[in-house]
Amino acid sequence: MKPATPRPRLDSPTLGLGALLATLIALGPLSTDLYLASLPMLIDVFRTDAARVQLTLSVYLAGFAVAQPAYGALSDRFGRRPAMLGGLVIYFLATLGCLFATSIDQLIGARFLQAVGACAGPVLGRAIVRDVWGPVEAARALAYISGAMALAPLVGPALGGVLTVAFGWQANFMLLALFSGVQLVAVWRWLGESNRQPDTTATRVGRILINFRILLTDRNYLGCLLGLGLSYSALFAFISGSSFVLIGWYGLSPGVYGLSFGGVVAGYITGTQLAGWLVRQRGADWLLQSGGWLGAVAGATMLCLDLAGVHHLAALLVPMFFVAVSVGLVMPNAPALALAPYPGIAGAASALMGFSQMGLAALVGIVVGHGVERSASIMPITIAACCVLVPCCQLLLARRTVAG
16 A cells, blocks of 8 residues: 655745635635625524624634634644644534524524634635745735635625525525535645644643733734734624615615625725735835725714715715725735744734634624614724724834835
């Protein structure tokens, strides 16, 4: 019997690797965006209320957050590839649980487990980019990967709306199960190992705490972490509340809602493409600061229009487009700047950023979910607050760097 051929190491970036990482990172947002149009329907299906249905989003983010430190430590110790495979197996099985859920509580529990599996894609994908592309090119690579993966939320709500109308809400989870099954095969066959500096102590609790203390006492890392978390929280406030506001308050159909959501995602794609194009000329630090200020202006504009009683659809979606552009500028550059000084603990650094990003967004989602039935204004208020805090964190904490 011939011995198994060891998996090749990933020593240089390729277009195929970038495409595979884009699909793996996209698994997280696709798992949320695909079924957004069906959220109001789930209130009647499971005979519950909007706040409880919204928990399927916030609990998902909570699971996404709490599992990331484990993936970071495991990948620093045993490698990125086995951790990615384990995450995809968990995701596939949990998605089947969502598909066959018969109560809102079962769906909430399955969504938590689905998130535990899905978070392997972003946390390990960012670490692989840092491993293979290096600290300088990581921001550019993450920008283009983020732009490619944004195709998922661009088509997700529209496709989810069509599937929901034609086949019911379960069709969304059937598609996710098929998608993750293909990814599992692709990772098994083609993803090599990129961790060139495995740390045998990475899974020890003491070592994990030491790594986190090192990271959290670095003002630049902390500024990038909070900027990333608040920027994403602004976007998630729209993700978690938009179906209730646009369908429930503005009366849009699920299909038209999907198109409206797609316009916002187009803003995110615009931001990521600008980030990839400008990072070599202007630097990741400049792009991070510019994205923060753009988001603050756009978020404040949205809130001012709402407070002035301008409740036209364009008054919500146009500022949100520019908020999404700002998120597209912040999200690739904040991790690149934060991870650049830490090649030996890139998994832990990426995991802590992801944990903070998703944990903060989960709390924001709960706030929006509890307020959106009483007033549509809770969404622009929350978006504006998060956006304004992004440049504040950068001014107070982050220092100018040379990475990028």
